Amino acid sequence: MNAQPTPDRPSPQDRPARLTVGVVGAGRVGPALAASLQLAGHRPVAVSGVSDASLRRAAEILPGVPVVPPAEVLARAELVLLTVPDDVLPGLVAGLAETGAVRPGQLLAHTSGRHGAAVLDPATRAGALPLALHPAMTFTGTPVDVQRLAGCSFGVTAPEELRLAAEALVIEMGGEPEWIDEAARPLYHAALAIGANHLVTLMAQAMELLSAAGVGNPSRMLGPLLGAALDNALRSGDAALTGPVARGDAGTVAAHVTELRRHAPQAVAGYLAMARTTADRALAHGLLKPELAEDLLGVLADEANAAGGTGGAGGPGGTNGPDGTAGSGPVDGGEQ
Numbered sequence: 001m002n003a004q005p006t007p008d009r010p011s012p013q014d015r016p017a018r019l020t021v022g023v024v025g026a027g028r029v030g031p032a033l034a035a036s037l038q039l040a041g042h043r044p045v046a047v048s049g050v051s052d053a054s055l056r057r058a059a060e061i062l063p064g065v066p067v068v069p070p071a072e073v074l075a076r077a078e079l080v081l082l083t084v085p086d087d088v089l090p091g092l093v094a095g096l097a098e099t100g101a102v103r104p105g106q107l108l109a110h111t112s113g114r115h116g117a118a119v120l121d122p123a124t125r126a127g128a129l130p131l132a133l134h135p136a137m138t139f140t141g142t143p144v145d146v147q148r149l150a151g152c153s154f155g156v157t158a159p160e161e162l163r164l165a166a167e168a169l170v171i172e173m174g175g176e177p178e179w180i181d182e183a184a185r186p187l188y189h190a191a192l193a194i195g196a197n198h199l200v201t202l203m204a205q206a207m208e209l210l211s212a213a214g215v216g217n218p219s220r221m222l223g224p225l226l227g228a229a230l231d232n233a234l235r236s237g238d239a240a241l242t243g244p245v246a247r248g249d250a251g252t253v254a255a256h257v258t259e260l261r262r263h264a265p266q267a268v269a270g271y272l273a274m275a276r277t278t279a280d281r282a283l284a285h286g287l288l289k290p291e292l293a294e295d296l297l298g299v300l301a302d303e304a305n306a307a308g309g310t311g312g313a314g315g316p317g318g319t320n321g322p323d324g325t326a327g328s329g330p331v332d333g334g335e336q
Contacts, residue, residue, distance in 0.1 A: 022077025023047040026054035028139035030083030031061035040172035071101040082110040097122035113189035116157035116182035132157040150174040246282040248292025
């Protein structure tokens with residue numbers, strides 16, 4: 001990888017290489033973070049991977065760095081990045097601690113959004129220094145991710161005595177540290193999932209519906225609209241709400257649901273849930289007139305009842321599957 005230093009990332013010769021870096025889980029996240037630390041003068045020395053895709057990714061983003069088992073990664077590195085899915089992380093940490101792989105004084109940093117530093121307690125009891133460094137960014141698993149880290153916010157959680165070290169590592173990766181209390185990590189992660197993961201689902205569904213309506217290039221139609229909507233929402237919050245729900249156009253909303261039932265019944269539950277949430281927020285912020293809200297909320301309630309209540313494919317309450325690739329065991333870990 002031939003990423004170049006930027007004003008925010010001093011060249012390696014401008015600062016000494018202070019830490020050897022290892023990665024457990026060569027998914028989309030770990031190699032990018034290690035490569036970014038390499039630009040800051042640190043030295044990646046080992047990476048573990050499970051799948052063929054992870055091995056190719058490690059070879060592309062961290063060329064020349066040996067692929068070894070997770071315990072060997074810990075044996076070689078002073079700073080270890082645990083970049084595995086949220087649900088895999090507790091078992092991985094416990095397995096590494098039980099096998100004696102953790103060394104006293106070793107920096108152990110995970111990239112889970114859900115977990116704080118407490119998930120590393122088994123390793124902390126073995127003498128490790130625990131850090132939670134979660135980049136608020138989607139990753140492609142290609143070298144472009146290293147450049148995308150510039151200006152990316154990281155949710156940082158660590159013991160108070162390690163706070164400066166955690167924040168310094170984030171800054172060296174070109175990121176912006178944002179301190180998150182241990183107890184607030186699940187709420188923080190839920191907010192990001194709503195904003196990013198659900199956005200992808202909504203956009204994919206919107207493109208499918210436009211295609212069904214005969215639009216030849218849905219992404220071209222949605223691009224300017226969504227760009228403006230995102231910009232307005234980030235600037236103005238609920239004041240940026242527009243459309244039939246915010247206006248109280250109950251007849252239009254009813255017509256939408258009728259068409260969705262006919263052409264895309266799987267989209268009805270999501271439409272009703274988001275319309276109700278939008279109506280509640282528009283009403284609370286004075287955008288939806290109370291006299292119009294009654295008819296609108298009545299339509300939404302009637303349609304929700306017609307959809308069969310909650311649960312199942314036709315009603316609200318369904319969930320997506322887990323994000324990331326599951327690991328092969330508590331010590332081998334998965335890849336994030």
